[in-house]
Amino acid sequence: MNCPRLRDWLEERYDLDGIKGIARGKFVPEHRHDIWYYTGGITLFLFLLQFLTGMLMAFYYVPHVDFAYKSIIEIVTKLRMGWFFKSLHHWGAQMAILFLFVHLFGTLLMKSYRKPRELVWVTGFILLGISIFFGLSGYLLLWDERAFAAVRVATGGAGAFPVVGGFIKAFLRGSIDVTGETLLRFYAFHVAILPLVTLALIGLHLLFVQFHGMSVPPSLEKEKLREVPFFPNVFYKDLMIWLVVLGVVVTLAVLFPPEIGVKADPLAPPPENIKPEWYFLFLLQTLKLFPGSILGMNGETIAILTVSGAILFFFLIPFLDRKSGRGERSPLFTWIGIFYLIYFLVMTAVGFLS
Amino acid sequence: MLTRHIQNHLKRLLNRTRLAAVAALLFWTTPLGAAAAEKIAVFPEVPYDGYIVYESLIVFWAAIIGLIVIIRMKLREIERTQALGADRQDKDAPLLE
Numbered sequence: 001m002n003c004p005r006l007r008d009w010l011e012e013r014y015d016l017d018g019i020k021g022i023a024r025g026k027f028v029p030e031h032r033h034d035i036w037y038y039t040g041g042i043t044l045f046l047f048l049l050q051f052l053t054g055m056l057m058a059f060y061y062v063p064h065v066d067f068a069y070k071s072i073i074e075i076v077t078k079l080r081m082g083w084f085f086k087s088l089h090h091w092g093a094q095m096a097i098l099f100l101f102v103h104l105f106g107t108l109l110m111k112s113y114r115k116p117r118e119l120v121w122v123t124g125f126i127l128l129g130i131s132i133f134f135g136l137s138g139y140l141l142l143w144d145e146r147a148f149a150a151v152r153v154a155t156g157g158a159g160a161f162p163v164v165g166g167f168i169k170a171f172l173r174g175s176i177d178v179t180g181e182t183l184l185r186f187y188a189f190h191v192a193i194l195p196l197v198t199l200a201l202i203g204l205h206l207l208f209v210q211f212h213g214m215s216v217p218p219s220l221e222k223e224k225l226r227e228v229p230f231f232p233n234v235f236y237k238d239l240m241i242w243l244v245v246l247g248v249v250v251t252l253a254v255l256f257p258p259e260i261g262v263k264a265d266p267l268a269p270p271p272e273n274i275k276p277e278w279y280f281l282f283l284l285q286t287l288k289l290f291p292g293s294i295l296g297m298n299g300e301t302i303a304i305l306t307v308s309g310a311i312l313f314f315f316l317i318p319f320l321d322r323k324s325g326r327g328e329r330s331p332l333f334t335w336i337g338i339f340y341l342i343y344f345l346v347m348t349a350v351g352f353l354s
Numbered sequence: 355m356l357t358r359h360i361q362n363h364l365k366r367l368l369n370r371t372r373l374a375a376v377a378a379l380l381f382w383t384t385p386l387g388a389a390a391a392e393k394i395a396v397f398p399e400v401p402y403d404g405y406i407v408y409e410s411l412i413v414f415w416a417a418i419i420g421l422i423v424i425i426r427m428k429l430r431e432i433e434r435t436q437a438l439g440a441d442r443q444d445k446d447a448p449l450l451e
Contacts, residue, residue: 076396083396084407233436236429240422247418254411257396 027227028214028234036106037214037234038241043103044202045242046096049249050134051195053089061141063187065180068143069263076260087253093135095249097279100128101344108337112215113318115325120212121318123205127198134194135277137186140178144261149270151186152178154280157287160300161308177266218324281351282344283307314340 010016028037060079062071075082104124107113113121140151155178159169174181216225228234262271276284290303313320317337323330398404435441 073394077394083398087396229436232432233429236425236432240425243418243422243425247415250414251411254407259396260394 023231024229026210026213026230028230029216029225029227031216031220031223031225033110033217033220036103036110038238039099039103039106040209041238042241042245043096043099045245046092046099046249047198047202049092049246050089050096053085053092054191054195056085057089058191061187063141063184065143065183068141068183072142072260083257084253087257088249089138090258091249091252091256093138094278095245095252097131097135100131101279104128105337105341108317108340109334110215110217111321111324111330111333112217114215114218114321115318117208117212117215118318120205120208122315123201123208125315127201127205130194130198130201132279134190134198135279137190137194139277140183140186141190142260143183143264145264145268145271146261146274148178148264148266149274150276150280151182152270153276155182157300157304160298160304162301162305165301165304179266218327218329221327275351278348278352282347285347285351285354 007016028034057075060071060075060082062068072086075086077083107121107124136151136154139147141147155169155172158172159165161168172182172185173179174185275281286307287300287303290299290306292299294302317333318325321330321333324333398407432441
């Protein structure tokens, strides 16, 4: 497409050559681990897909305790292609969180968090937390018995946190129990607050990545690596991968549309053998390891504190691993990363199979 | 004799208490059972619509593969140009007015 008049109009007002120069000046090193660079791009693409499908469903969803479940059924059964967009939103969320974890562990094991990229890690880690809350808040919007029970357990778990637990629980629920107030709060989080925070954090994350450039694994740092321009070489590769990911998400959405459960009933007992979403399974299994009481103290509180401590340690790794920041080998943190990864995988598998 | 025996048996079977119990059971369980059994269709139920969806999925994948092939060809062309150094701007080149 060539529009010389439009180009001239823009060039008169904006420094287009400067923008082109920035795009041309961005180079990406080529090496045997560079496949990990694409996981961030895939996650970004899936986030965009979630925004799009979420906006489409927001036209028809009714965030009211009496109509939420009915509106979901109407989206799926009455709207043209409604079932497809709901399924696409569901599978897009699963894939986005999956790739976030892949991106996180890739960054961890390649030590891409090391000085001076600590803030890239920090923004990415907060984005993961927000995405998980995205998942939980979106899950409740279905207003079926499984979602209801899952949110009751999750908000109840937050309540076990000492000192601030009660406040967090009350703030999330907006009531004593999970009610219509909770539904409305989670809807506000899901469609307004979290998207805004996510956009801001994605912007910051990309800005930091742009500022520091792509990280090279410590083992390859001393090698002379070939660099390729981001635009168009890497961008075209990104496009091809995004197309494949889109194909996979669409295929999953068509072949495995998620079932709609029974409408939530606050007075009914929770359904048997209930399981949370797969990314909460490792947490649930960890909590199950703790007895009800430890040395006279509440076992659940100790479990929540231990898990929070482990997550905090994980979050602070860039600030604790000073050796890799100095360009030295830090096998301890590699093993810690491998331990976290294996623990996550094993506990998720155990939770899935039990 | 046999008719009377059957009549008595039916009377015993269908006495008022039993009928009331059966009616109550049906009254209470039918809506719950129906709700549990009734699955909400999350995919077009009409076979023809389902066929259209699967057909569209195949066309979609064909389009994706086609686009990937085009992008790959374009990328190879760019890499070939870059290897030749033809993409670099020559600052000393005379300007054509």
